Amino acid sequence: MTERAIGKVWQIPKGEGRNFAVDGMEIAVFHTRSGELFATQPDCPHRNGPLADGLVGESIVVCPLHDRVYDLRTGVELNTDCRIRTYPVRMTADGTILLIKQPAEIAALETADGKTP
Numbered sequence: 001m002t003e004r005a006i007g008k009v010w011q012i013p014k015g016e017g018r019n020f021a022v023d024g025m026e027i028a029v030f031h032t033r034s035g036e037l038f039a040t041q042p043d044c045p046h047r048n049g050p051l052a053d054g055l056v057g058e059s060i061v062v063c064p065l066h067d068r069v070y071d072l073r074t075g076v077e078l079n080t081d082c083r084i085r086t087y088p089v090r091m092t093a094d095g096t097i098l099l100i101k102q103p104a105e106i107a108a109l110e111t112a113d114g115k116t117p
């Protein structure tokens with residue numbers, strides 16, 4: 001397992017999301033009002049809505065374009081069979097956001113149906 005620093009938690013106000021560049025790709029990181037962090041692909045699979053601009057609940061994000069609701073823990077959309085990719089992240093004591101696996105490693109682990117193990 002590898003960890004990579006991608007930013008600081010103070011860059012994301014509670015209840016919001018921000019995009020971070022990691023190895024040539026973007027990841028959306030969400031900071032919930034209770035202080036949890038979640039990371040997903042940046043664009044909604046419906047019509048590429050910017051998920052980091054969505055409304056963030058305790059463990060969900062609502063796409064700002066057409067209101068699809070994604071569970072940030074699983075990536076599953078609550079009302080359709082749509083889903084988004086999620087990435088494991090954690091925060092250090094000094095507020096550094098760490099991506100636990102690098103994107104290339106995650107891509108290599110993905111199954112043929114696009115689900116992240």
Ligand code: FES
Nearest residue numbers: 044047049063066
């Ligand atoms: S682009 Fe996200 S719901 Fe349509």
